Amino acid sequence: MFGNGGDGGAGGASVVANGGVGGSGGNATLIGNGGNGGNGGVGSAPGKGGAGGTAGLLGLNGSPGLS
Numbered sequence: 001m002f003g004n005g006g007d008g009g010a011g012g013a014s015v016v017a018n019g020g021v022g023g024s025g026g027n028a029t030l031i032g033n034g035g036n037g038g039n040g041g042v043g044s045a046p047g048k049g050g051a052g053g054t055a056g057l058l059g060l061n062g063s064p065g066l067s
Contacts, residue, residue, distance in 0.1 A: 025053030
């Protein structure tokens with residue numbers, strides 16, 4: 001019932017390929033904040049940041065990760 005969503009993990013880095021996609025932030029329970037999305041990994045093209053998690057009834061949505 002109470003609790004924040006966990007943060008998403010960062011995307012993996014790659015020297016020759018695109019960076020990995022950041023993990024999505026976890027969704028909160030009834031009361032709590034959504035987790036933040038993980039940042040995209042570094043690569044020949046950066047990976048996309050993960051989406052922020054959704055908040056519960058009371059709380060704030062998580063921030064998306066950086067691309």
